[in-house]
Amino acid sequence: MKRFLKILLFLTGVIFISANAICQEKTSSVSESDVKVEIKKKKKKKKKKKKIKLPNIDLSHWKVTLPVTNEEGKPYEIEPPEIFDFAKNDIAKPYMYIDSTKGAIVFHAMPTNSKTRNTKYTRSELREQMEPGNNNVNWTFKQGAYMKGKIAMDASTKDSNGKYHRTIIMQIHGRLTNEQRDLIGEDDNNAPPILKIYWDKGKIRIKTKVLKNLNATVPEILHEDAWGNDEGFNFKEEVGFRKFTLEVKVSDGKMVIILNGNEFKVYENVHMRKWGVFENYFKAGNYFQSRDKGSFSKVRFYELEVSH
Structure with missing residues (x-):
């Protein structure tokens, strides 16, 4: 009887150990399988391509000026329809290109020998053309205009004092009609912005023009030296390198600039009324304000729209 009990206990132990081993083997097998599945999932995620983002910008009514010269030694420009394929243009690639991870057009500018008339600075900047390919069709304050852009500073160097270099990201530029140009004896149609x-060092700063003699009339008012610079205005919010929105609204005798839909600067005075004599056009991009060696800035435009 005792012998029988010993054999029974022995067999029970063997069965228990075997069952336990089988259970451990199954558990181990399932665990390894789970790990393999997780590894595969992670690999697939890594292999998965990043989603391509494109900027929301219609270039139908813009030309671009780049900080390089053409064969004639003038700043290189691309007008519609060639500007639609700027991403394939080898000359444009270093200075105006699409960042598909951010969904923006990047405008890159630095000091070069490519300078437009009446300035020592260079630009990678869009110029509005109401009629594609034609600089002679522009708008007045009385006709009204609106521009909105979603922008971010991508990169900027610093000066010898450790301050970021500044750049102009939007403009309204004045323009003489051919008749006005001939009336005052100028050799081009340029008028002040x-x-x-x-x-400007992480903040948004505005500069505008003021008429030196408020009693001035045509033709005196058409001369560039009839206008001076105002003191300038800084919005309170510091945008830094974050994304921000700018709006410019123009109407008869009035100009309004809006930052992020929160801060407003309104110009409605005699200077704006007098300015109504000029034609105008919008500019947007990177008009870099430094000649320091090795300096540069890159500005991202996510959205840009214009209406009249």
Whole structure:
């Protein structure tokens, strides 16, 4: 009897150990399988391509000026329809290109020998053309205009004092009609910019023009030296390198600039009324304000729209 009990206990132990081993083997097998599945999932995620993002910008009514020269030694420009394929243009690639991870057009500018008339600075900047390919069709304050952009500073160098270099990101530029040009004896149609919007050390700064003699009339008022610079205005919010929105609204005798839909600067005075004599066009991009060696800035435009 005792012998029988010993054999029974022995067999029971063997069965228990075997069952336990089988259970451990199954558990181990399932665990390894789970791990393999997780590894495969992670690999698939890594292999999965990042989603391509494109900027919401219609270039149908813009030309671009780049900080390089053409064969004639003038700043290189691309007008519609060639500007639609700027991403394939080898000359444009370093200075105006699409960042598909951010969904923006990047405008890159630095000091070069490519300078437009009456300035020592260079630009990678869009110029509005109401009629594609034609600079002679523009708008007046009385006709009204609106521009909105979603922008971010991508990168900027610093000066010898450790301050970021500034750049102009939006403008309203004045323009003489052919008749006005001939009336005052000028050799081009250039008139002063009534609006310059700067990215200035992380803040948004506005500069506009004021008439030196409020009693001036045509033709005196048409001369560039009849206008001076105002003191400038800084919005309170510091945008830094974050994304922000700028709006510019123009109507008869009035100009309004809006930052992020929260802060407003309104110009409605005799200077704006007098400015109504000029034609105008919008500019947007990167008009870099430094000649320091090795300096540069890159500005991202996610959205840009214009209406009249």
